[in-house]
Amino acid sequence: MDTGTHVVMGLALGGLATLDPAVAGSHATTISVMIATLAGSQAPDVDTVLKLRNNAVYIRNHRGITHSIPAVVLWPLLIVAVLYPFFPDANLLHLWMWTFIAVFLHVFVDIFNAYGTQALRPFSSKWVALGFINTFDPIIFSLHVVGLFVWAFGAPPGYTFLVLYIVLVIYYVLRYIAQRRVKHKVREIIPDANTIILSPTMRFSHWRVAVMTDEYFYVGRAHNYKIEIYDQFKRIDIPATPVLEAAKTDSNLSAFLSFSPVYRWEVTELEDQYQVRFIDLRYRSNGHYPFVAVVHLDKDLNIMSSYTGWIFSEEKLQKKLDILTN
Incomplete structure (x- = not known):
């Protein structure tokens, strides 16, 4: 997801954490968890600084090792190690737990983008990209902003964001069903498709479509489950010239x-x-x-x-x- 969405998700997770009695019952734990969930929701994207070197380094490494299994374990330990000395009265276990959830959630939601992550490293360097949520999804972002405003006007944050995340789970299921339906429509017009890559856009019913067959590449777009093919290219292997x-x-x-x-x-x-x-x-x-x-x-x-x-x-x-x- 984009940085803005990760920020509002970190804030929302801090609000959700107030349902935890260990958090709600301690001022130090509440404040430290709020800071930690915000930091944890941003930490895996520290590799964005690689853009300062060049695009090649960034493309090779962004959402790589910083989103890996060891990183998901190490980020919470690092954040808590820095934060806990400032809040020695906080519940250390629950501070770590909510920080871990924030880091895990960051990596988890990135899997649903077309860009994906190398979340299975070191066991596999394969990019995991389910591709049915856009990097910036206006519905996801807007729901979080609404939830934060409701919280600001006095609603209980824990139950507010519990309801929000139940709604988001339903939304993710609907997006998955929509993706499956678009793929089915693509196969109806290109039955010999070997690979179908759908890239979601910011509009719910619009998808970019790229298809590989043994002989051709097809490029098009889906709108309201209607497939339009714009370009067709002969598939030619790269010769060893x-x-x-x-x-x-x-x-x-x-x-x-x-x-x-x-x-x-x-x-x-x-x-x-x-x-x-x-x-x-x-x-x-x-x-x-x-x-x-x-x-x-x-x-x-x-x-x-x-x-x-x-x-x-x-x-x-x-x-x-x-x-x-x-």
């Missing part, structure tokens, strides 16, 4: 390939260089595919410049590559 082999050694392209499950590629020979471009097919927007990796090589196959990330126009991409070259 000198240009592509050289390009694959680039860190930006390598990060792209580690993250993207469905893409097409193209090589363009220019006057004094080669351009290798890989295009993720999951995020088509207004006729454009914004998530790309591009590598420029000279005629001797030395890498001149490269980029991976989100670019929403060809002009901006070329400017970015020119900056990197210079």
Whole structure:
């Protein structure tokens, strides 16, 4: 989920914790748990600072080790170790318990996004992405904001957020059912589909659709369970040519390939260089595919410049590559 949603979830979890007698019966425990659930709801996303290095490092590592099984265990211990000396009268066990719940909930809800997490590390480096909740879901965010306002106006926080989370469980089930129904509709029009990747949008009835068969990629959108296919591409395996082999050694392209499950590629020979471009097919927007990796090589196959990330126009991409070259 996005940072804002994790913030309101941390606050809501602090309110829910007041149902715990050990929390409600101790001022020190109440305050420390409120701080800890907010910190725990943010801690796994500390790897966002990797953006300051470059997109390749960020793409490879975001929602990786910081969302892993060891991290879910270690984050609460670290937060409690820092916080407890300031609240020595707090109930240590219940402070740790609610901090653990906050960290676990952060990682758990991220699994439902299309981006996913490597939540099974160190047992598996596979990305777990169930893909039926958008990274920012306005319904989830709005319900939390409403709950916080109700709390601010005097409603009991524990029962307020207990009701809210029961509603959210129902909402998640409805989103899962909607995803299953869209996949069924896709298979009706593309019966030989091997892989169907649905990316939820901020609108309940809209989904981005990317489909793989043995021979083709299909890209489209679902609206109210009606499937519209916009693009069809011949599926061509990456050949072991000198240009592509050289390009694959680039860190930006390598990060792209580690993250993207469905893409097409193209090589363009220019006057004094080669351009290798890989295009993720999951995020088509207004006729454009914004998530790309591009590598420029000279005629001797030395890498001149490269980029991976989100670019929403060809002009901006070329400017970015020119900056990197210079």
